[in-house]
Amino acid sequence: MSNQPKMGSFIVKLQLAGLIFVGSFIVSMVFGAADTSMHDLWLALSSDVITDQATIIREIRLPREVAAMVVGAALSVAGAIMQGLTRNPLADPGLLGLTAGANAALALTIALLPTANDFTITIACFIGAAIGALLVFSIGLLKKGGLSPFRIVLAGAAVHAFFFAIAEGIGLYFKVSKDVSMWTAGGVIGTTWSQLQMITPFILIGIFISLFLSKQLTLLSLNEEVAVGLGQKTTQIKSILFILIILLTGASVALVGNMTFIGLMIPHIVRGMVGTDYRFVLPMSAIIGAAFMLLADTLGRTINAPYETPVVAVVAVLGLPFFLFIVHKGGRAFS
Amino acid sequence: MVRLYTDSLHVGYGERSIVKDLTIEIPDQKITTIIGSNGCGKSTLLKAMTRIIPHQSGGIVLDGKMIAKEDTKILAKKMAILPQTPESTAGLTVGELVSYGRYPYHKGFGRLTQSDLDVIHWALDVTGTTAFKYQPLDALSGGQRQRVWIAMALAQETEMIFLDEPTTYLDMAHQLEVLELLQQLNREQGRTIVMVLHDLNQAARFADYIIALKDGQIVKTGSSEEVICHEVLKDVFQIDAEISRDPRTNKPICITYNLLKGDPNEKNHDFRSSLVCAHA
Numbered sequence: 287m288s289n290q291p292k293m294g295s296f297i298v299k300l301q302l303a304g305l306i307f308v309g310s311f312i313v314s315m316v317f318g319a320a321d322t323s324m325h326d327l328w329l330a331l332s333s334d335v336i337t338d339q340a341t342i343i344r345e346i347r348l349p350r351e352v353a354a355m356v357v358g359a360a361l362s363v364a365g366a367i368m369q370g371l372t373r374n375p376l377a378d379p380g381l382l383g384l385t386a387g388a389n390a391a392l393a394l395t396i397a398l399l400p401t402a403n404d405f406t407i408t409i410a411c412f413i414g415a416a417i418g419a420l421l422v423f424s425i426g427l428l429k430k431g432g433l434s435p436f437r438i439v440l441a442g443a444a445v446h447a448f449f450f451a452i453a454e455g456i457g458l459y460f461k462v463s464k465d466v467s468m469w470t471a472g473g474v475i476g477t478t479w480s481q482l483q484m485i486t487p488f489i490l491i492g493i494f495i496s497l498f499l500s501k502q503l504t505l506l507s508l509n510e511e512v513a514v515g516l517g518q519k520t521t522q523i524k525s526i527l528f529i530l531i532i533l534l535t536g537a538s539v540a541l542v543g544n545m546t547f548i549g550l551m552i553p554h555i556v557r558g559m560v561g562t563d564y565r566f567v568l569p570m571s572a573i574i575g576a577a578f579m580l581l582a583d584t585l586g587r588t589i590n591a592p593y594e595t596p597v598v599a600v601v602a603v604l605g606l607p608f609f610l611f612i613v614h615k616g617g618r619a620f621s
Numbered sequence: 622m623v624r625l626y627t628d629s630l631h632v633g634y635g636e637r638s639i640v641k642d643l644t645i646e647i648p649d650q651k652i653t654t655i656i657g658s659n660g661c662g663k664s665t666l667l668k669a670m671t672r673i674i675p676h677q678s679g680g681i682v683l684d685g686k687m688i689a690k691e692d693t694k695i696l697a698k699k700m701a702i703l704p705q706t707p708e709s710t711a712g713l714t715v716g717e718l719v720s721y722g723r724y725p726y727h728k729g730f731g732r733l734t735q736s737d738l739d740v741i742h743w744a745l746d747v748t749g750t751t752a753f754k755y756q757p758l759d760a761l762s763g764g765q766r767q768r769v770w771i772a773m774a775l776a777q778e779t780e781m782i783f784l785d786e787p788t789t790y791l792d793m794a795h796q797l798e799v800l801e802l803l804q805q806l807n808r809e810q811g812r813t814i815v816m817v818l819h820d821l822n823q824a825a826r827f828a829d830y831i832i833a834l835k836d837g838q839i840v841k842t843g844s845s846e847e848v849i850c851h852e853v854l855k856d857v858f859q860i861d862a863e864i865s866r867d868p869r870t871n872k873p874i875c876i877t878y879n880l881l882k883g884d885p886n887e888k889n890h891d892f893r894s895s896l897v898c899a900h901a
Contacts, residue, residue: 505721505724514693515700516722517694517695517696563717
């Protein structure tokens, strides 16, 4: 059938992306401030041998890079879903105020519940992301004409600034700035296995359900009236997709703090590789997003070693020109 | 028996009501065309009848059931809708887009069965789009694209097909091509076609039944001879139209028209009931 040739080439591309991903993983494990070799990596992953190098890899690098992976995948998939759902090429969980909302909720939780555990903080991030998203969409819908790409980005910028100010204010007032910025500016530094055990399942489940709904998302991204006409329960599907975005974004912020541009950049790059059908875009975004974050974090660790350059900064330096490029093309890079 | 009718239908956006107290029947296995000036509610009526937009009060009844209470997937097996100019097509190929027409028959991931493939093949064939099957939709001309969208609606295997201005943005030859395809589907397979058209002469030529709307209310319904006449057009469009007969089809055609002068605010509702058409 018509899908077959495309599906075949997609599987080849997915395998290539998988190779890039594995390559990125090895690079991220081997390179860093401490001197480690491929042999150390092998020992760390395949045996119980305790050497300094193996311990560094197991307890410091591995959890940190697993965090980079899942966050890269989560934010890329969330961005792709947002772009499909809003038919807006500039949609991104960071640009549209979701991560800032989660961030403010995180600051508030740390300030009011100093003993809060990872679970509480994660839930707070979900709520914050949801409030951020609802604010942006309701501001966007205030005026007739609805959610034009630029209006929603403006609303996102305003909400972002608002929540950022709140988070700062809370930090200063409750004298928890240091704790808050441990999360927000730190990126993936200091991620522990227990944090990962807590948050990763949310992300994996979120991505899995997204993949299951990818065909629905393609249909919705074509034209909502067509989707209704074909018998899609659009309200139901849109609500589930919205919850998935909140889940993926909230979990990412709980893990690494504010992270913009990944969700914008990765789906655009992926569309260039596999086209605009979300059955292909979503799985590819997950893999490329994970690989990208691995490389970005490795770059952050090595570019000025032994000092860390926060991965947020690396991503922003790469992401901002990309954003301007898409704005310049008027979103036409979208199709 | 009439399968689809509306009963005192009200549709509106917010405060503004667009379709007011509308009771119409859609004749079975006929081509019905809705005409009227911009903003008269023709597209709104079409969208309400196909549950794309909700209605405020009154009812839309299909096969004895209110569509508002019917499962949307069951409706998708009975009525297909082609909205006005579906924009982006996400880089889908023609074959892929048409295969989406089988969506109402699937659950979850549902792989295409042989009978699905047969239907898709037939839909491509009858619309003359088989040759483009592996091409991306964006690479086709406007007329070809419109035929592909019709193929998708056909793959839905519904007895009713609704189209919102299917000829917009097409050149004259392609307009006729699309309308003739719809006529052929109606004549050969007995499919009920309901469409909004802007061009009165096309409406007169292809419709078995015309619904003329003004301000969300019916001005006149009936055959082309009954609706496309001087008095009705005067009321619906505020034009002074010269109506003649098409020498080839013998259907009424509007050869030329002038705008009617006078007070546009003056609404003469009594006039409507006394409409008499020369050709009726």
